[in-house]
Structures are given as C-alpha cells and as structure tokens.
Amino acid sequence: MAESTVAPVENGRVGRRSSRSRRSSAAREKRKTDALGRRAVELSRYYHGKVETVPKVPVRSLRDFALWYTPGVAEVSRAIQADPALAFDLTGRWNTIAIITDGSRVLGLGDIGPEAALPVMEGKALLFKWLGGVDAVPLPIVTKSAEAFVATVESLAPAFGGINLEDIASPKCFGILESLQARLPIPVWHDDQLGTAAATIAGLLNALELTGRTVRGVRTVLLGAGAANLATARLLLALGHDPHHLTLVDQRGILHAERNDVDELMLRNPWKYRLALRTNGGGRTGDLASALAGADVLLAASTPDPNTVRPEHVRAMARSPIVFALANPVPEIWPEAATAAGAAIVATGRSDFPNQVNNSLIFPAVFRGVLDARARAIPDEIVLAAAQELARRAQDHGLSASHLLPTMEELDVFPHVAAAVGDAAVTLGIAGRRRSHAEFLERARAVMGRSARLVRALARARLTPPLPSARVLREGTGP
Amino acid sequence: MSAGAETGPGAGGPSEAPSVPIHLRAARASDVPALVPLLLRLKRLNEEFDPLLKVREDAEAQAETILRAQLDDPKAVILAAEGVGADKDKVVGFVRALVRERPFYTPEWEGVILDIYLLPLYRRRGVGEYLLRETSAALKAKGAGVVTAEFPAQNEIATRFYAKRGFRAIQQLHARSL
Known part of the structure; x- marks a missing residue:
C-alpha cells in the first residue's frame, strides 16, 4: 500500500482503455517502471541521498558558537533539565520526527533489511519536509524481536516530537505500535496501518455520500x-x-x-x-x-x-x-x-486513474497537526478526524464519481487536514499547546509554506542542482 | 486473549443451573462426528507450541477410534458442551478426561484432563471454568483424589488458566528428538 507514497505523482493519463490495449499497456508500464528504476539509481548516485541537515540559525563566525554551543548552550540544557517540556520550545524537537523501520516489509520488496530500506525512508523524509514542513529523520534499525524494536524506539524518543513507523511486517507491526503508543508521551503512527486506513476511509465516506x-x-x-x-x-x-x-x-x-x-x-x-x-x-x-x-x-x-x-x-x-x-x-x-x-465508484492506489487513495494525502498533515498541537498521542479519533476532513475537502472541490478525494496537487488540503487534527487533539484534551482552528490553520500554512519556499530557494541558489540530463550522468560529474 | 474462560462467575455450585451459554452433558456415540473436528482443532493448536507436537496424518482416524473406545470406558469422562440460541444442539466444546492409577503415590487415583476445547465465541465467558468444575466432580465420582491437566509446556494461556484455579506443576515431561 505504501508504494504509492514514493511513486511520482502524475495526472492527466486518465483514460478508458480496452482490455486489449490494457494488455499491451501492461508491457509498456513494465518498461516505464524499469526506466524509472534505472534513473532513480543514477540520480541517487548523482545526489548521494535525498535529505541533509541544514542550519536554521545564522552563523557569522566561529564566535557565534559561544551561543549555539558551549558555553552558552549549557544554560539551555539546564532550563530543559528543570522542565523537560521546554525541549519543545528551545530545540527542534517540536518539529522533528523519526521514520523508523526494521526493513521487514518494504514496499512490495519484502524483508530487505534496514540498510536497503534507507532510500525509501529518505524519500519519505523528503515528502514529510516538502508537504508537511516536518523535519523527519530516516532511521532504519537492526532489531531481532518486537520487544527489542520497542525498547530501541523508546530509547530514541527524547530527540523527537513524534515517531513514524514504516514498512514493518504484519502482524509484528500491530504489537509494536500498541506498545509504543502506550509507553511514549509523543505521537506514534504506523503509516502502513493508519495512513492508508485514513485515506481509504476518507474515500469511502465520499463514495457512500455519492451513492x-x-x-x-x-x-x-x-x-x-x-x-x-x-x-x-x-x-x-x-x-x-x-x-x-x-x-x-x-x-x-x-x-x-x-x-x-x-x-x-x-x-x-x-x-x-x-x-x-x-x-x-x-x-x-x-x-x-x-x-x-x-x-x-x-x-x-x-x-x-x-x-x-x-x-x-x-x-x-x-x-x-x-x-x-x-x-x-x-x-x-x-x-x-x-x-x-x-x-458505481472505483478507486485505486494509482495516480494515473481517478480516485487515488494515497496515504501521502494524510501523513504529512497528521504530523503537522499533532506537532503544532504538541499532542501526546494519536488516538483513533484523530485518525478519523483527518479522514473526515480530507473527505470534506474533496466535497469543497466538487464531489463526483471521478473526484472522490483531493489530488496531490490540491496543496491547500494539507493545512486544513492539519488544523482538523489539531482541533481534535484539543477536543480530546491531549494537546500540550491549545490553539484555535484559525491559529492551527495559519500555523500549518506558515510552516508548510516555509518548507516549500526553502526547497525552491535551495534550487534557485543551485545548492540543490537541477536534475541532470542522461549525458551529464554518463559523464559522471557530480554536483 | 484466552483459550479458557478466565472471567465470569460460572455456577454457584454443581447442582445449580450454569449461568454460562452452554448446555453440558455426557457425550454419546452420536456425538463422535462433531467431537472429532474439535479434538483435531485442539491438537493443531498444540502443534503451534512445539515441533514435537506435530499432528499425525492419521490423527482424524485415531481421534475417532479413541473417542469411540473411551465412550465405553468406565474410567473415562467425556463431556459435550452444546451451544444455545442459534447454536442449540451444536457441540461447541468438549472435555476428555481419564481416571488412572498412581501406583506409588497417594492419592492413588488421579483424574487427568487430556483435552479441553471450546470454540472461540464461547471463550472468556465462564464456560471453561464451568467445564473444569463439572469435570472435576465427575472424576471425583469415579474415585479420583487429585485432578491433573496435560497440555504443552509453552501454552501460557493454559498455564494461567489452571494456575488461577489452584493448579501447580507437579511433574514435567522433557523431550528430545532421537
């Protein structure tokens, strides 16, 4: 299911094809997928990964480190020691999550292990940043058992405002999610369960409405x-x-x-x-x-x-x-x-048919919402609030049998879903930071907007070089 | 999660009608076709706990033969649990127990519970508790001075079920392949 999150988003190839042309197009799709795979490997070699750590404070000279680092930082540490909740004000914890996997069920590839799962987690981190303004750290881990997995994540939690579990085999994933949700004071989400389920339910609610x-x-x-x-x-x-x-x-x-x-x-x-x-x-x-x-x-x-x-x-x-x-x-x-x-109504996981049920419509916004509310958890009520808001957004854009859900291009959907999540956290009494709906919406737009501007600014400044041509790749000159 | 019935009050005493959703009675020869699949379910559950409990290919025929023989054996107790409502007249669980001699120990006769099984929808409703109490009474009536239960060592659900009802491990069966 999660495969759709890393598939490139393409629209406009919606068509009615006969089953005969479907058979030939199956071969065409295979060739296209193979070509995308080759290009992805070349680009990964060219860019050496998809995300990096970037400073968010000015650094004029080494002298500034007396503030950003020792000795000044010691006072910041003392403040957090006195009140651990201050970590969410004085560090990046408020906006940082971990994408954690053991690589036991990655995409359709199966149990490929944590090392091989890293490029997928990097791609997910990029989606989190670009769509949700969330700083997500790709973190594949080596664990032998569900208990060891839980203990490891528990020990990592102080650095993070939330945990996104990814690509963990079923049924192990259920126990891991339940244990971590019970133990950690921050939101824990398993996207292959909750993201996909929320997107499915959003689509279903509108399909029921239409029929x-x-x-x-x-x-x-x-x-x-x-x-x-x-x-x-x-x-x-x-x-x-x-x-x-x-x-x-x-x-x-x-x-x-x-x-x-x-x-x-x-x-x-x-x-x-x-x-x-x-x-x-x-x-x-x-x-x-x-x-x-x-x-x-x-x-x-x-x-x-x-x-x-x-x-x-x-x-x-x-x-x-x-x-x-x-x-x-x-x-x-x-x-x-x-x-x-x-x-009467058909939906798939693909972007080249109408009604794509895509967890990417959900997870960036859910994390934006719980982080902005400093929610202590993600109970089912929040998952349902996200699904219901996503369904409402599609209605606002004109509900029909071929427009059941917003598409990934309808970017304004994300802050609205984030705000609905924030509202739900406040209503449930699990928000560490209570905000009004308008405040959640404005904040989500601001953080998501800054993130999108950052990505564009890096490109304009050529700090992220443009996609290279096949010739450049052949000649092997890196950025 | 429980294979047994860990909650629910059960009956106040052996003579009272049970407050559990079954009707318990001695099994008859006509029950054998219904008992065999239940017995096989239990053995397949046991298979989950240890490779040395792998169910034989002829287990079904064995089950039928053994059940028929024990139905005529005065030392055996086989009880059938019938459902109620839509499951009326349907066998939804059973107990198979045997009174055997302990030549070196006292009490001299033990009633050993070999099989106890309930379909999932009848679990966690006090039925297991009731089955255990009725079986113990039937074994006692046949002269048993102690009731024991055999089940896979790794079956923690059964271990908890019996421990809650005052059972403790008195013998262990250790195995190694040859």
Missing part, C-alpha cells in the same frame, strides 16, 4: 487482512459500522470465528483473531464470491494482480457497488473492468 449510503447501513467486504485492512476494519467499527455486516477475506477465504486457523491466529495475530470473532455476522463461509454476494462495498488491499477480483464478483454485489482496488503497483481489478461490471 446515498451511510457507514451504519452498509455491508462491507475487506479483501486482504494485512496492516492496512486490519486498521481500516478497526476504524470502520469505531465509526459505527455494524460488525455483523463487515466481512474480512484473505487467502484462506472468509475470516470467521470457526475457521480452521482461528486458534493459530489467537496465538500469532490476536488483532485478526479479535476481528474473526466480532465480524461476519450470520457466519458466512467460503471464498470472496460468497463474501461479496449482496455487499455494498469492497475494500481490497491484497494482491497486485488484476485478476484477484473478477467482474462476476462485482456483478454479484448490491446495486451501485463501491469498489476500492488498492493493491500497488497493479490493482486487484482494472477500473474499467470494475465499471463495466457495474461498479
């Missing part, structure tokens, strides 16, 4: 029971979705309380076990087809194969069904096939 439905009234099938969909299921229940009308389906078919592997789940994946007991009222059994018969909504976050969901599956759903095929890089069913089979 005259409500969360409480629909029957929903979730295909895939990994990090994203288990979080989506939990959040849907928090929104009032009837658990009896929620059915999860994975490789073994419908998840239900008497499935043969349910005791194994109790031991290995209690999060999935709890949903097995709570959902699927009426005790449906069988495969995806049995689950989808009469369902209003399909939220697929499973296998990147366009034959995972068949047109006959969609035809068996209720009138005007909603189909989200979110696997990346290839959706579980091509949008035109889903539409031809009767889907």
Whole structure:
C-alpha cells in the first residue's frame, strides 16, 4: 500500500482503455517502471541521498558558537533539565520526527533489511519536509524481536516530537505500535496501518455520500487482512459500522470465528483473531464470491494482480457497488473492468486513474497537526478526524464519481487536514499547546509554506542542482 | 486473549443451573462426528507450541477410534458442551478426561484432563471454568483424589488458566528428538 507514497505523482493519463490495449499497456508500464528504476539509481548516485541537515540559525563566525554551543548552550540544557517540556520550545524537537523501520516489509520488496530500506525512508523524509514542513529523520534499525524494536524506539524518543513507523511486517507491526503508543508521551503512527486506513476511509465516506449510503447501513467486504485492512476494519467499527455486516477475506477465504486457523491466529495475530470473532455476522463461509454476494462495498488491499477480483464478483454485489482496488503497483481489478461490471465508484492506489487513495494525502498533515498541537498521542479519533476532513475537502472541490478525494496537487488540503487534527487533539484534551482552528490553520500554512519556499530557494541558489540530463550522468560529474 | 474462560462467575455450585451459554452433558456415540473436528482443532493448536507436537496424518482416524473406545470406558469422562440460541444442539466444546492409577503415590487415583476445547465465541465467558468444575466432580465420582491437566509446556494461556484455579506443576515431561 505504501508504494504509492514514493511513486511520482502524475495526472492527466486518465483514460478508458480496452482490455486489449490494457494488455499491451501492461508491457509498456513494465518498461516505464524499469526506466524509472534505472534513473532513480543514477540520480541517487548523482545526489548521494535525498535529505541533509541544514542550519536554521545564522552563523557569522566561529564566535557565534559561544551561543549555539558551549558555553552558552549549557544554560539551555539546564532550563530543559528543570522542565523537560521546554525541549519543545528551545530545540527542534517540536518539529522533528523519526521514520523508523526494521526493513521487514518494504514496499512490495519484502524483508530487505534496514540498510536497503534507507532510500525509501529518505524519500519519505523528503515528502514529510516538502508537504508537511516536518523535519523527519530516516532511521532504519537492526532489531531481532518486537520487544527489542520497542525498547530501541523508546530509547530514541527524547530527540523527537513524534515517531513514524514504516514498512514493518504484519502482524509484528500491530504489537509494536500498541506498545509504543502506550509507553511514549509523543505521537506514534504506523503509516502502513493508519495512513492508508485514513485515506481509504476518507474515500469511502465520499463514495457512500455519492451513492446515498451511510457507514451504519452498509455491508462491507475487506479483501486482504494485512496492516492496512486490519486498521481500516478497526476504524470502520469505531465509526459505527455494524460488525455483523463487515466481512474480512484473505487467502484462506472468509475470516470467521470457526475457521480452521482461528486458534493459530489467537496465538500469532490476536488483532485478526479479535476481528474473526466480532465480524461476519450470520457466519458466512467460503471464498470472496460468497463474501461479496449482496455487499455494498469492497475494500481490497491484497494482491497486485488484476485478476484477484473478477467482474462476476462485482456483478454479484448490491446495486451501485463501491469498489476500492488498492493493491500497488497493479490493482486487484482494472477500473474499467470494475465499471463495466457495474461498479458505481472505483478507486485505486494509482495516480494515473481517478480516485487515488494515497496515504501521502494524510501523513504529512497528521504530523503537522499533532506537532503544532504538541499532542501526546494519536488516538483513533484523530485518525478519523483527518479522514473526515480530507473527505470534506474533496466535497469543497466538487464531489463526483471521478473526484472522490483531493489530488496531490490540491496543496491547500494539507493545512486544513492539519488544523482538523489539531482541533481534535484539543477536543480530546491531549494537546500540550491549545490553539484555535484559525491559529492551527495559519500555523500549518506558515510552516508548510516555509518548507516549500526553502526547497525552491535551495534550487534557485543551485545548492540543490537541477536534475541532470542522461549525458551529464554518463559523464559522471557530480554536483 | 484466552483459550479458557478466565472471567465470569460460572455456577454457584454443581447442582445449580450454569449461568454460562452452554448446555453440558455426557457425550454419546452420536456425538463422535462433531467431537472429532474439535479434538483435531485442539491438537493443531498444540502443534503451534512445539515441533514435537506435530499432528499425525492419521490423527482424524485415531481421534475417532479413541473417542469411540473411551465412550465405553468406565474410567473415562467425556463431556459435550452444546451451544444455545442459534447454536442449540451444536457441540461447541468438549472435555476428555481419564481416571488412572498412581501406583506409588497417594492419592492413588488421579483424574487427568487430556483435552479441553471450546470454540472461540464461547471463550472468556465462564464456560471453561464451568467445564473444569463439572469435570472435576465427575472424576471425583469415579474415585479420583487429585485432578491433573496435560497440555504443552509453552501454552501460557493454559498455564494461567489452571494456575488461577489452584493448579501447580507437579511433574514435567522433557523431550528430545532421537
């Protein structure tokens, strides 16, 4: 799911293509992906990484370090020792987060390890800075167990105002998130769960609105029971979705309380076990087809194969069904096939179709919001507030079956979502810094705006050199 | 998370009707087709704890043979738990226990609980507690002076379930592959 966050954002290639041209375009897409990969390697070699540490104070001469460093800084340390909360006023902690991974499930690459995960975390840090104005430190770590992971992050926390967990294998990721949320006094977020779930729910809320439905009234099938969909299921229940009308389906078919592997789940994946007991009222059994018969909504976050969901599956759903095929890089069913089979609304994880469900619409704004509110946590209420605000923003830009969610170009969405997150933190009583909605909005715009200006200014000053041509890269002259 | 029923008051005494959502009775030969899959679920759960508890390919046939034999064995206690409501007449759990002699120790007869299993929706509702109490009473009636339970050493859920009810480890079974 998180793959979409690092895919280049492109629009305007929205089209209705026949299945024959789709087959040839699949080969074209493969060539295009390969070319992007080669170029990414060349550029990484040229720029030697994507983010760096840049001073935010003037340095006229070494004498200034009597203020920025010793002896002056000792007084700053004493102040924080006396009141640790002052770290958020006197250092960069207020705006600094860690992007932490063990590299156990990176993009679609699997368990590639922390070293190989670093370029992905750098890309995420760049997105955080550019879209959210957040200083994010890429931090892949070597850990053997979930307990060691938790202990390591706990020991790193004093440097950070928040923690973004990334690309950790399921089900290990659930326990790690729960433990860290319980132990740390700062917001902890796992983007593959919460970012994707929030973006999915934002899109779903608008799809329900467009088809005259409500969360409480629909029957929903979730295909895939990994990090994203288990979080989506939990959040849907928090929104009032009837658990009896929620059915999860994975490789073994419908998840239900008497499935043969349910005791194994109790031991290995209690999060999935709890949903097995709570959902699927009426005790449906069988495969995806049995689950989808009469369902209003399909939220697929499973296998990147366009034959995972068949047109006959969609035809068996209720009138005007909603189909989200979110696997990346290839959706579980091509949008035109889903539409031809009767889907009223289709969303994917891709930027080249309408309705991209993209966690990049969520995470920069959520962190902007919790950092500006100095929130002590990110409870589900905040995740839902972000999703609901994102949905409202799409409505303001004119809701339609092909404009379910804002696109990444609608940059004004980010400060609005950030402000909604800040408001939620204040309402929940977990904000260390209470601000009005207008103040949150203004501050988010200011910090995000400065960040975008900084990126442009560095480029104008040629401190970040322009993208080199293939010839420059061949000749190997670095910046 | 619990395989057993760790909460809930259960019945006030053996003679009272249980306040748990099951109907408990002695198993019959006609229950065997329903008991076999439950017994296999328990053995597959045990498999999760240790590679030396890998379930045999013929386990299903074994389960059927053993259950049929023990239903006729006066030293065995096999109880079937039926559900209520939509699950009425459906076997949702069972207990299999055996009274055996302790030739060197007193009490001379022990009632050993070999299997105790409940479908997930019946867990954490006081049913396990009730099953344990009724089984203990049935074993006592057959002459047992002590009740024991066998389960995988790594099964912490079972360990906690029994520990809460006054059980302690008195023997250990250590294994090594040959």
